[in-house]
Amino acid sequence: MSDNEHHDLSKLKIHGRDPVASGPAQRRLPALLMYVGGGLFLLIGVYFFLRTAFQPEIFVETATASLVSPSQANALLTASGYVVAQRKAAVASKATGRLVFLGFEEGDVVKKGQVIGRLESADVEAALAQARADLDVQKADLNDASQALERSKTLLASKLISQSEYDAAQARYGRTAASIASREAGVKGAEVQLENTLIRAPFDGTILTKNADIGEVVAPFAAGASSRVAIVTIADMSSLEVEADVSESNIERISPEQPCEITLDAYPEKRYAAVVNKIVPTADRSKATVMTKVRFLERDNRVLPEMSAKVNFLSKESAHTVGGPPVLTVDNAAVTERDGKSVVFLLAGNTAVETPITAGTSIGRLREVLGGLTPGQTVILNPPANLRSGAAVTVKK
Secondary structure, eight states: OOTTTSOOGGGOOOOOOOHHHHHHHHHHHHHHHHHHHHHHHHHHHHHHHHHHHHSOOOEEEEEEOEEEOHHHHTOSEEEEEEEEESSEEEEEOSSOEEEEEEOOOTTOEEOTTOEEEEEOOHHHHHHHHHHHHHHHHHHHHHHHHHHHHHHHHHHHHTTOSOHHHHHHHHHHHHHHHHHHHHHHHHHHHHHHHHHTTEEEOSSSEEEEEEOOOTTOEEOTTOOSTTEESEEEEEEOGGGEEEEEEEEGGGGGGOOTTOEEEEEETTEEEEEEEEEEEEEEEEEETTTTEEEEEEEESSOOTTOOTTOEEEEEEOOGGGGGGTTOOOEEEEEGGGOEEETTEEEEEEEETTEEEEEEOEEEEEETTEEEEEESOOTTOEEEESOOTTOOTTOBOEEOO
C-alpha cells in the first residue's frame, strides 16, 4: 500500500449544522413575526378608524332622572312665587322722641296692645301732672263757687242782697264749671301725649325685623336724617300666602278654591296642601302675568315670609295626590325595549351606555323607575333602533 493510499483519519470530520452559518437565519425569523404582527395591528387600527370615520354621526336629546311627587307630575300648571304675609305692619311711634325701651327681638311673638317700645316721656309726664294739679284747683274753686251761690240764693230770698250780687255769684259758678271742663280736656290731652310715647303691637304677630335701637330718635315721619320711622316690622304668620305670577295665556286654567301643592325651595322634600285664595283682578303689563294668591291649608313653623316657593296647580281629580312620597322618574321617551327588557341609554361623556331598569307606572309624561337609576343621571330621549351600548353620540344643542 502506497503512502497516498494511507489517509490521515484524524482529518476526517462529520459535517453537521454550522452554528456560525445558521445564526443569521434564526435571527430573521422573530423579526419577520414582529413585522407580521405589527402589520395586522395596523390593519385592525385602520379598520376601526375607517369604520368610525364613515359611520354616520348620531344626534340625541337628553333628559335627567329626577325625584318628583305624584301631584307635580299631574300638575296642570306650575308657577313660582314668594311667601308673603297678608297682614303685615311697620310699627312706628305717634310722637317724636328718644327710644328708651325696646322689649322684643326678631322672632318674638307679641299680643295685640302689648308694649313693644317706649319713648323718653319725662316732659309729657310733667305736663300731665301740671294739668291734673290745675284740675284739682279748679275743682276746689267750683266747690267754693257752689257754696257761695247757695248762700246768695238764700240771702236773695230774704232780701238781704241785691239781684246783681246773686247774678255775680251765679256767673262765677258758671265760669268755674266751664273751666273744670277745660282742665279735664287738658288732662285728657296730656294722657294721650303720654300714651303716644308707648309703642304697642297693632295685632297678634311675630317680630320680623328690628329697625331701631335704644338711644335713637324716632319720629312719625322721619323728620331728620338721624331719626327712624318704624322701630319694628310685625307680621301675622297665620296670614301667610304664596303670591305667584301666572302667565296671561294660562290664567284661564286657574280658578278660586282650586287645589294646589306648595313646595318651598328651602325644603324641597316637604309639600304643603293649599288652595287658590284670590286671583288679583289686574295684570302686570311689563311681565304679562296675573298675580295669584295661594292659601296654605297646612303650615308649620318652617314657613317664613319672603321664602321662594313653587306652586303646582292641580285638577280636582288629582287633589288626593298632594303630599304623596316622591318617586324617581324619567321621561317616557327615554324608556325602550331591548330583548324583552325595559332599558334606558345613559350618557357617559359622548358615549351611550345601555342600562336595564325596573319600570313602574306612567305618571303623566313621566315613567316611574323602581330600580336601575339614581337621581341626576342623564338619559337619552328617543334612542334610535340601531343605537348600541358604547356607540358615540352627539347631544343636540
